[in-house]
Amino acid sequence: MIKLKKAIPKKEETSKLVEGRVLEIIHKIRKEGDHALKEYNILFDGCERESYQITQEEIQNALKEVKATTIEDLRFAAKNIEEFAKRQKEMFKHMEEQEVMQGVFLGHKAMPVNSCAGYVPGGRYPLPSSALMSIIPAKVAGVKRIVTCSPAVKDTKSIHPATLAAMHIAGANEIYAMGGSQAIGALAYGTEQIKPVDMIVGPGNQYVTEAKRQVSGVVGIDFLAGPSEVVVIADATADPRIIAADILAQSEHDPQARGILLCTDEKVGKDTIKEVENFLKDLPTAAIAKEAWENNGEVILIDTLEEAITLSNKLAPEHLEIQVENEEKVVPKLINYGSLFIGEGAAEVFGDYVAGTNHILPTMRTARFTGGVWVGTFIKVVTNQRVTKEGLKIIGPVASRLGALEGLYAHKLAADVRLK
Template sequence: MIKLKEPAITKDQRDKSIQQKVAEIIDKVKREGDKALREYNILFDGCDRENYIVTKEEIDKAFQEVSSDIINDLRFAAHNIEEFARRQKETIKSLEEKEIMPGVFLGHRTIPVRSCACYVPGGRYPLPSSALMSIIPAKVAGVKRVITCSPPAKDTKTINPFTLVAMSIAGADEIYVMGGVQAIAAFTYGTKTITPVEKIVGPGNQYVTEAKRQVSGEVGIDFLAGPSEVVVIADKTANPVNIAADLLAQSEHDPQARGILLCTDEAIGKAVIKQVEDFLFDLSTADIARQAWINNGQVTVFDTLEEAIDTANEIAPEHLELQVQSPDEVVPKLTNYGSLFIGEKAAEVFGDYVSGTNHILPTMRAARYTGGVWVGTFIKIATNQRLTDEGVKAIAPVASRLAHLEGLYAHKLAADVRLKNM
């Protein structure tokens, strides 16, 4: 194994003081409701709106401000995202009651959560794609109340028009001009003007992530997301230009983003490093991308493809690209990733925006135990059972003995009385 480039920063980059700051904001919103919400919206976003719900007039104005070409592009992306979500939903079926032994019938129902909030980050640039990726699967799942929020655009009191148009196209039922920890708290506990929800999804900065961590349990969440990351597995047949572009596509997200190349050919590794530097020379987002690449970029050359595969499974990346000669032979060996991009034509950027798969994906090795947001994120599988006299006779004695074994005598009683009353 040869490490052509290693990360400059390897320490945990989470600020431990964030936990306390977030807890204070959540507690104040929980206690003071709209008063605290207004205070924090002014403090953090300079937004002194009295009513934070977006009006129809604001949505109409946003559509007037956005070009028809962009609107058509957003609708094109929305169609693909919805189509894939519908096909996913077809795989989630209720299980009709089946008799697993004489007199014992078991089944399950698929039940969408009643309400959810889709958090859409603001930041330096609008992120309308994140609105599509969270709202559309929730609507396809059958969630009755899908609300969303995003911080106001700089020097305004409303959401960026591109994001607002995307929220409308996606079908949000309520749209709020707010962001940050205070929004997470308001959607969890509710205020006089905001009804709480049952689940919160969507990416955010480290404060939003910590807020989701702290309210988890009071409300459902998708997962805790960190800086964006991509791993590319490549062999000698890969295209260095494509790989360099894809590594930078992740690096420009955030100074903490990670672009990682695991390859089996030293020449490819060196060519990618050179191409990254060439691209950075005139990339308009080079200030962030270069910092991320220097701090977190990694290029490692392995003796065998198996070693690269094992390393990728250990990293469990958000995005995993497979640029090798025989990808179909490798796919079954890959087990930990948020979304997989097979072959050099399947650029990660397509999944970010328009192909139809979701881009709200697990980071920080969470792909070891969960996938990304999808229509199933908003659907519960709830089991049911039904017994006849024959079933009670068969299983009640066993239940009674096991309850006695565990010292749960009311459990034993509940089984015994059913036998006795037959």
């Protein structure tokens, strides 16, 4: 294994400052409610709203302001995301009571959470695609109350019109102009104007992520996500220009984003580095993408595809692209990734926007134990049991003995009174 392009080693950075600041913000939101929310809205976004909920008039104005082609594109993407979510939901079925042994009947129900919130980041550019990705699966799952929020455009009172249009198209019930860790606190604990929700999903900066960590347990969350990342596995048949473009598509997200190429062909690896440098000359987002590429990008020459597969499974990337001649031999061996893109035509950006799979995905190796947001994120499977007198005779004595074994004598009692 040879590194044709290395990442710069990172210094260990403490997160105590972020943790403490977020703790302070959430505490103040819990204590002061809307008053604190207004204070932080002004402090961080210059947004002086008295009512945080977006009105129907604001939504209609946004729809008029956004280009017709953009509305069409958002509806096209929304339709694909919804269709895939509907097909995913088909795997969730109620299991009616089944007699697993004489007199013991077990079953389960798959039911949606009652309420959820989709956090949509703001920042340098609008991210309407994230609104579609968090709201539509929840809607398909059957969530009754779907809330969403995003910070107002800096020094204004409103969310970016494209994001607002996407929230409306996706089917949100309530939309709020607020962002940052204060928004997460308001959604988790509620304020005078905002009822708390049962679950919060969606990406965000380090403050949003830390806030989700701190409120986890009070509400459900999807996962804690970090900077975006892509790993590409390639052989001699791969196109360096396509690989370079896909690496830069991740790199432009954030200076901390990572683009990694694992290739079995030295020429493909070196040509990819050249193509990245060529693209950066004219890329409008070159300032961010170049920093991410120079600091975090890697091109690793691998002896065999088997070695690439092993390393990829260890990295457990958010996005994983396969650009090799014999895809069918590689794909079954890949076990850790957020979303998989098979073949040259499957651009990761299609997953970001329009293919129908979700782009809210696990990062920082968490794909080892979780997948991304999907319709199942919003569905809980709950069990039920019914025991007849015949069943009681079979399982009652066993439960009584196990209760005594564990020193839980009220457990034993609960079994014994039924047996008598």
